[in-house]
Amino acid sequence: xxxxxVLGNLxxxxxxxxxxxxxxxxxxxxxxxxxxxxxxxxxxxxxxxFGSGLGILIYENIDTIxxxxxxxxxxxxxxxxxxxxxxVSLPFSWLEVRNPxxxxxYILLLGCSTFLILEGYLQFQYKFFGSKYGLAVIIPTIVFxxxxxxxxxxxxxxxxxxxxxxxxxxxIAPLSIISKNDFTxxxxxxxxxxxxxxxIGFGWISEQKDLKKHFAFSYLFLxxxxxxxxxxxxxxxxxxxxxYFVPGATLSAFFIMRSRSSQSLVFLxxxxxxxxxxxxxCLIKILPDKALGFLSVxxxxxxxxxxxxxxxxxxxxxxxxx
Amino acid sequence: xKKPYNETWVNNxxxxxxxxxxxxxxxxxxxxNEAVKVAFPEEFYRPGIFVKIGLFVFACIACSFFIxxxxxxxxxxxxxTFGLVSVVxxxxxxxxxxxxxxxxxxxxxxxxxxxxxxxxxASLVPVFMLFENLEFWxxxxxxxxxxxxxxxxxxxxxxxxxxxxxxxxxxxxxxxKFPLGKALLPFGIMILAVVIYFSAKKIRQxxxxxxxxxxxxxxxxxxxxxxxxxxxxxxxxxxxxLALLVSPQIPFASVFYFFxxxxxxxxxxxxxxxxxxxxxxxxxxxxxxxxxTYRYYFGIFTLAQGLALAGIFMVIVSILxxxxxxxxxYGITDEPDGERKMANMEALIAAQYLGQTPQENGIEFGGGNxxxxxxxxxx
Numbered sequence: 267x268x269x270x271x272v273l274g275n276l277x278x279x280x281x282x283x284x285x286x287x288x289x290x291x292x293x294x295x296x297x298x299x300x301x302x303x304x305x306x307x308x309x310x311x312x313x314x315x316f317g318s319g320l321g322i323l324i325y326e327n328i329d330t331i332x333x334x335x336x337x338x339x340x341x342x343x344x345x346x347x348x349x350x351x352x353x354v355s356l357p358f359s360w361l362e363v364r365n366p367x368x369x370x371x372y373i374l375l376l377g378c379s380t381f382l383i384l385e386g387y388l389q390f391q392y393k394f395f396g397s398k399y400g401l402a403v404i405i406p407t408i409v410f411x412x413x414x415x416x417x418x419x420x421x422x423x424x425x426x427x428x429x430x431x432x433x434x435x436x437x438i439a440p441l442s443i444i445s446k447n448d449f450t451x452x453x454x455x456x457x458x459x460x461x462x463x464x465x466i467g468f469g470w471i472s473e474q475k476d477l478k479k480h481f482a483f484s485y486l487f488l489x490x491x492x493x494x495x496x497x498x499x500x501x502x503x504x505x506x507x508x509x510y511f512v513p514g515a516t517l518s519a520f521f522i523m524r525s526r527s528s529q530s531l532v533f534l535x536x537x538x539x540x541x542x543x544x545x546x547x548c549l550i551k552i553l554p555d556k557a558l559g560f561l562s563v564x565x566x567x568x569x570x571x572x573x574x575x576x577x578x579x580x581x582x583x584x585x586x587x588x
Numbered sequence: 589x590k591k592p593y594n595e596t597w598v599n600n601x602x603x604x605x606x607x608x609x610x611x612x613x614x615x616x617x618x619x620x621n622e623a624v625k626v627a628f629p630e631e632f633y634r635p636g637i638f639v640k641i642g643l644f645v646f647a648c649i650a651c652s653f654f655i656x657x658x659x660x661x662x663x664x665x666x667x668x669t670f671g672l673v674s675v676v677x678x679x680x681x682x683x684x685x686x687x688x689x690x691x692x693x694x695x696x697x698x699x700x701x702x703x704x705x706x707x708x709x710a711s712l713v714p715v716f717m718l719f720e721n722l723e724f725w726x727x728x729x730x731x732x733x734x735x736x737x738x739x740x741x742x743x744x745x746x747x748x749x750x751x752x753x754x755x756x757x758x759x760x761x762x763x764x765k766f767p768l769g770k771a772l773l774p775f776g777i778m779i780l781a782v783v784i785y786f787s788a789k790k791i792r793q794x795x796x797x798x799x800x801x802x803x804x805x806x807x808x809x810x811x812x813x814x815x816x817x818x819x820x821x822x823x824x825x826x827x828x829x830l831a832l833l834v835s836p837q838i839p840f841a842s843v844f845y846f847f848x849x850x851x852x853x854x855x856x857x858x859x860x861x862x863x864x865x866x867x868x869x870x871x872x873x874x875x876x877x878x879x880x881t882y883r884y885y886f887g888i889f890t891l892a893q894g895l896a897l898a899g900i901f902m903v904i905v906s907i908l909x910x911x912x913x914x915x916x917x918y919g920i921t922d923e924p925d926g927e928r929k930m931a932n933m934e935a936l937i938a939a940q941y942l943g944q945t946p947q948e949n950g951i952e953f954g955g956g957n958x959x960x961x962x963x964x965x966x967x
Contacts, residue, residue, distance in 0.1 A: 298920055302921075305910050312906060534639060535642045542646075563660065564657070
């Protein structure tokens with residue numbers, strides 16, 4: 267089905283007039299080929315590459331390059347980036363601000379990365395913050411939160427949330443929640459759950475009060491995954507299962523309900539998957555071992571079919587209008 | 589052969605999607621777009637990608653436990669009943685597949701994908717069990733036959749891709765049997781890739797639109813890799829079982845140098861010229877791989893230097909292009925022509941790569957990692 271066929275179809279049903287048909291046809295024939303996103307991706311990747319390459323280079327040559335020179339250079343880049351960002355920034359608003367400047371977002375991201383490098387360098391070489399490591403992490407976090415809100419940048423917001431988590435000793439990056447965190451430590455587990463719930467709450471508030479509404483996704487997604495995975499890990503390895511079951515079940519229900527108000531179905535998936543894991547685990551724990559082997563085939567078969575039916579009809583169940 | 593998915597709806601869906609794009613570009617009015625939806629209706633069940641993932645995962649669980657369920661009844665101590673189990677399962681899966689497509693109006697919605705893959709898997713088990721001593725290529729032909737049938741009937745992407753891989757495995761396996769064939773293997777692969785590319789280009793039916801794209805992408809990639817110096821040299825060493833530290837130089841090396849350099853450039857040039865995004869994107873990735881190939885054999889920079897230099901180069905090139913293409917030139921422009929869908933994803937990728945917690949020891953200092961945050965490992 268190509269453009270001219272569609273045009274022909276539309277014309278034959280008299281949805282468009284002959285003039286419009288011809289106009290669209292000539293427009294499509296003349297329309298230039300857009301390489302917008304290819305170039306943007308190239309730019310983005312370039313910044314990532316440059317940042318990583320520069321970081322490793324500095325690390326490798328830390329003895330030969332003069333420290334002052336490096337610090338001066340990184341500071342210059344950082345200050346330059348922030349200066350540029352401030353210069354082209356639009357006035358602050360709680361609504362979504364789209365900066366028409368093509369480079370502003372990328373420059374801000376570069377500035378934030380080099381700011382991290384600079385700070386790490388100062389600490390590594392001069393023990394700038396002494397042994398107050400917490401301070402060293404919370405400063406960029408605060409700066410990033412400020413930048414994210416001031417310049418309306420979701421990427422920097424994610425970096426800020428990550429920073430907040432690492433201030434508490436956690437990894438929150440989507441693919442590393444399980445691999446990088448030591449959840450056998452109960453203190454860390456509780457911290458994760460509280461932080462996750464806090465982030466969810468924050469996201470919910472920003473949505474309700476219309477304070478940078480489009481940031482809610484980042485809060486809910488990062489916080490929700492952290493909390494849910496921590497709850498499930500706790501459920502698996504600790505006693506007092508009820509303590510974990512209740513928030514886990516509530517979270518899953520919240521995700522499913524939430525996918526109803528926003529059209530974001532990623533939350534529906536999260537809710538269903540996490541909820542299924544929690545319920546299945548609890549059932550296996552409750553049932554006596556003897557019945558288990560016999561029942562498990564039936565249970566998994568029928569429960570997964572049940573979930574399928576729910577997902578196939580989720581619009582009806584959640585009363586989402588098309 | 590009558591297709592399981594309603595072909596009229598498939599066509600109408602394509603019409604709706606194109607007219608939606610036109611509405612977005614203000615080529616047609618909102619009312620006209622609504623009229624299109626009325627005139628060309630479709631009733632497929634197409635949930636979002638995330639629900640699709642959920643459906644797929646749970647359908648896979650259901651399928652595997654269904655096999656267990658059937659096995660409970662049929663399987664006994666005897667050894668040959670497993671073939672019977674898979675035949676029964678295959679029939680059931682196919683029945684459910686056809687039934688759900690009809691009844692629930694599924695259209696590549698996760699459940700049907702899972703059922704199709706399970707059915708194909710189950711149908712192949714008896715082949716392996718009945719004919720135990722076939723040659724490798726004979727198995728390939730059996731698999732290919734099943735996959736081609738499924739791909740033609742259901743137009744599934746993964747099945748199409750698997751058929752593509754199988755046909756190349758078959759070709760390599762056959763050519764490897766002769767010394768001459770072994771030497772000409774890269775050329776054989778490239779020729780087959782070109783043939784598949786141009787036959788795929790001929791597919792006009794909307795029903796196979798996405799399969800066509802998959803075939804185009806895969807055959808372009810295969811064509812490039814077949815002529816890539818790195819792949820040929822290392823592949824040659826691997827096939828000859830040479831356990832050397834450095835794989836030996838290959839015959840016709842200059843031909844492959846030439847291919848490695850010229851194929852990406854041709855892709856990019858033709859992509860821009862013919863306004864073919866697939867060619868352009870594959871060309872860009874191929875160019876990146878060519879640079880990697882060059883660096884692998886002749887590189888003078890360390891990884892870090894290479895990364896930093898490549899980064900600067902990419903930033904400069906993209907900024908220059910963005911500035912240059914402010915006004916459309918040669919039919920190319922920097923203006924976006926569609927809505928950006930992946931903005932949220934981009935933010936998450938940034939979180940993944942730019943902000944991770946301090947790691948034990950070997951802190952990747954800087955590199956945009958939080959590890960550089962001077963935060964030792966006292967947590």
